[in-house]
Amino acid sequence: MCEIMLKNIKICFLIFIITILSFISGYIVGVSQPMYSENPIIQYFKNPKPFSVENVNIPITYYGTIKGKYIGYQITPHNVNEEARKCFYKYFKLKDKDPEEAEKYLRRGLFLTEYLISQSEKETVNLNGKNIIFIIWRYNFDFPEYNLSKGWAGSLCQAGCMKTLYLAYKCTGDKRYLILAKEALNAFIVPVEKGGLLKIRVKDNKTYYWYPEYASKNPPYVLNGFITSVIWIGEFANETNDKEAYLLYKEGLKSIKSFLSEYDAGDWSYYDALKHRCNEHYEHLQRLQMLYLYNITKDKIFLKHYNKWKE
Template identity: 75%
Template sequence: MEKGKIIPFLIIGIFSFVFGYFVGVSQPLYSENIVIQYFKNPKPYSVEDVSLPITYYGTVCGKYIGYQIPPHNVNEEARNSFYRYFKLKDKDPKKAESYLKRGLFLTEYLISQSQKEQVEVNGRTISFIIWTYNFEFPLYNLSRGWKGSLCQAGCLKTLYLAYLATEDKRYLKYANLALNAFEVPVEKGGLLKLRRYKNNSYYWFPEYASENPPYVLNGFITATLWIGEFGDKTNNSEARYLYKRGLKSIETFLPMYDAGNWSYYDALGHKCNRHYEHLQRLQMLWLYNITKKEMYLKYYEKWKE
């Protein structure tokens, strides 16, 4: 592919990534069975005529999960509401206001569901907030209360968009607390895992956090890129540091996800389905345009859809 053709593909890729990526993103092997539905807000909330997105998981690996409100679907819909608000605020202020109202309602719901934690890491006290899943996830042997970097990064981005839309520094404060979870080891309740390779340690933000995570590739890439985006937009030095460490890990471990003319979804040898193969190719294109490193373009062209 000629490099001059990269930019149009990037635009298409980013559009697809932003608006189509996160519905069912954490369910690679049975996403066709998942149904997104809506649940009317309970009475304690003062906002009227709004809904919470819920997911029907059905039975997964022999375990009935049923209806749940996973935070990654909530933060995705909140982000899309803010995107529509920014697009319409000058063209159709009334309609834009309805999207802003919905985005803020969902953001407040996320804040209410976050858990506040404080731990010591290398002699330093770190306060952070984190989101957990209120159900088991037997696909990766996760118990109720499991956490993930993809969800956390989505909440981080949602909080930043709420701040951008309102200039309310309360949202930025929560965003910084959400970022702090990426500095805390998984073993202490955070989302940082040190992944070993050739006697060196590399930062990894696991999409499915556990003592022995499956090291899902696409979720880690997205989390890393969104952390970097937050660092650039807020001039946050810690976010920029985490982003650089994440990029180094992607570069180091990417060859392990090469399955010839296809790619692996995780480090356990599960190959991507067509949805995730398409997504990971777009991620390679995104990384190439950011870093200009030929290895990403090589994998973009090598992996088929």
């Protein structure tokens, strides 16, 4: 009887030891779950363990001191989405020539995209009796240049993140990215006063849509960021046939044409509606934007300003 009891105790102890070892092994190795259940591409991501540290590079922007306030180093969604897009473009360029190298760029682009998703805020607002779900990226530091407090958002960053999500969808076929890109677009139909990125400007008793690069109650109405946002919204409309995107694009073009004269400084251009003259970098950029808009619209008002503004 004692021998049977002793044997049972040994068996229970052995089971206990195996269970403990399995738990420890599972904790060390981590549990891998495919992110793209219906996607044939290689599964790059694992469900991370809490408090894990990833050995990766994320773009960091140094702002230094602005108007007496030290901003220092910041991880900004704008520069992260820019880096992600560069990776996706490299992937498209190399996927047939050098699949192995292309895969590295795809992996990095998707990692940065996932980081952006983790930093977005999902919000719901009621507009005309309809609930609008949108995601938005906000900056976690003050920006004294335009008296913006922590939590501000902007159209250039938003449109860049939207474009990044769409490129991730094109690379992978994962519709989750496409859904999120649409939710990013929705921020442009939500007024700034309700947490979105739509501002109504008035000129000659007419109203116009404006998507401010630096969103606030009284934004500076920076020109180049608005133009880029409108262009990227138009690209999204063409790629997806999204009616809302088409409307936002057309309204944006209408605003650019209507307010363009207010950014005309003769043979130079203004950076914002506060009449800050562009430095050489932004003068060159805005001139190229005029040429690009002329090429896609054939509207001579853009060609006129391209020829008028100097390098």
